[in-house]
Amino acid sequence: MRRLPVYLLIDTSGSMAGEPIEAVKNGVQVMISSLRQNPQAIETAFLSVITFDTTAKQIIPLTDLVSFQMPDIKASGVTALGDALKLLSTCLDNEVKKTSAESKGDWKPLVFIMTDGIPTDDNWQDGLNEFKKRKVGNTIACAAGHSADPKILKQITENVVSLDTVDSAGVSKFFAWVTASIGVASMKVEDSGKEVGGINELPAPPSELNIVT
Numbered sequence: 605m606r607r608l609p610v611y612l613l614i615d616t617s618g619s620m621a622g623e624p625i626e627a628v629k630n631g632v633q634v635m636i637s638s639l640r641q642n643p644q645a646i647e648t649a650f651l652s653v654i655t656f657d658t659t660a661k662q663i664i665p666l667t668d669l670v671s672f673q674m675p676d677i678k679a680s681g682v683t684a685l686g687d688a689l690k691l692l693s694t695c696l697d698n699e700v701k702k703t704s705a706e707s708k709g710d711w712k713p714l715v716f717i718m719t720d721g722i723p724t725d726d727n728w729q730d731g732l733n734e735f736k737k738r739k740v741g742n743t744i745a746c747a748a749g750h751s752a753d754p755k756i757l758k759q760i761t762e763n764v765v766s767l768d769t770v771d772s773a774g775v776s777k778f779f780a781w782v783t784a785s786i787g788v789a790s791m792k793v794e795d796s797g798k799e800v801g802g803i804n805e806l807p808a809p810p811s812e813l814n815i816v817t
Contacts, residue, residue, distance in 0.1 A: 605647075606711055607649075607650045607666075607701070608648040608711045608713075608714070608786075608789060608790055609650050609652070609699065609700050610649055610650065610651045610714045610715075610786055611652050611696075611714070611715045612718075612782075613654045613655075613688050613692060613716070613718070614628055614654070614655050614677070614718055615656060615657075615685075615719035615720055615748075616655040616657045616677055617656075617657045617658075617679060617683045617724075618657070618682070619679070619751065620679040620770070621679040621680070622679075623771055624771070625677065626772070627770075627772040628718070628775055628779075629674065629676070629677060630776065631775050631780075632779065633674060634779060634783070635779050635780075635782060635783040636669060636672055636674070638783045638787075639669050639786060639787065640669050642790065644787070644790040644794040645787055646669050646670065648711070648793060649786055649789075649790050650666045650667060650668055650669075651664065651666070651669065651672055652695060652699070653674070654692055656683065656691075657680055657681035657683070658682050658684060659681075659687055660687040660688035662691060663675055665695075665699065666699040666700075682721075683725075684723070684724060684725045684728075685719060685722075685723035685724075685725065685728055685731070686729065686732065687728075689728075689731035689732055689735040689760070690730065690731035690734050692715065692738075693734040693737070696713060696740070700713055711741065711793050712739060712740055713740045713741060714741055714742050714743075714744075714785070715742070715743040715744070716743075716745075716746070716785075717743070717746065717757070717761075718745075718746040718748055718778065719745070719748065719752055719757070720748040720749045720770050721752060722751070722756055729759075741789070741800060742800055742806075743763060744763045744765065744782075744785070745757035745760055745761050745764050745765075746765050746766070746767060747764060747816070748767045748774070748775070749767065749769060749770040754766055757816075763802070763803040764815075765809055765813040766814045767812060767813060768812070773812070774812050777812040777813060778813060780810070781807065781809050781810060781813060785800075785806040785807060788800065788805070788806055788807055789806075792805075803815070
């Protein structure tokens with residue numbers, strides 16, 4: 605079976621404490637519940653979660669939706685986004701099956717990044733350069749709130765959306781859109797054997813999410 609790997613990179617720095625981190629936890633739970641009701645997603649989508657604050661941690665390796673259980677996450681520290689991209693690169697190398705002469709590998713991964721700040725690691729672009737060497741299907745980054753800098757996220761991917769406020773309403777809309785996007789990508793690979801090409805092939809974001817041009 606060809607899997608559709610999905611990597612969530614979530615900012616858990618101190619500025620996410622309180623309502624934002626609770627909204628993230630709730631958003632992930634609702635997303636998993638919804639995807640479990642989706643026959644295509646449950647067949648193909650595998651999820652991993654990487655959190656980043658002072659360091660990056662893969663708190664959930666690539667896991668099928670039925671087995672997925674979100675651990676509790678806390679917000680503290682600073683924003684090691686470069687460290688997260690470096691760790692993501694390692695996870696992509698180790699977890700995503702490559703196509704060989706004998707069998708087809710996994711579909712190209714989808715990557716969703718959410719941050720409410722700017723990278724605090726001095727050499728964060730080392731992580732960016734590592735990530736750029738990897739092939740993924742689509743990377744979508746969300747600049748949540750006014751302390752995040754969409755221009756920095758544009759260095760990672762062309763597909764950047766912004767949220768004006770990091771509250772439960774905004775965060776839940778972001779995760780609802782991620783859920784719909786994974787659903788569409790799963791359906792496309794299952795039904796037509798084709799991958800989603802760009803953000804324009806995903807569902808339109810809700811009005812709370814602004815596409816950064």
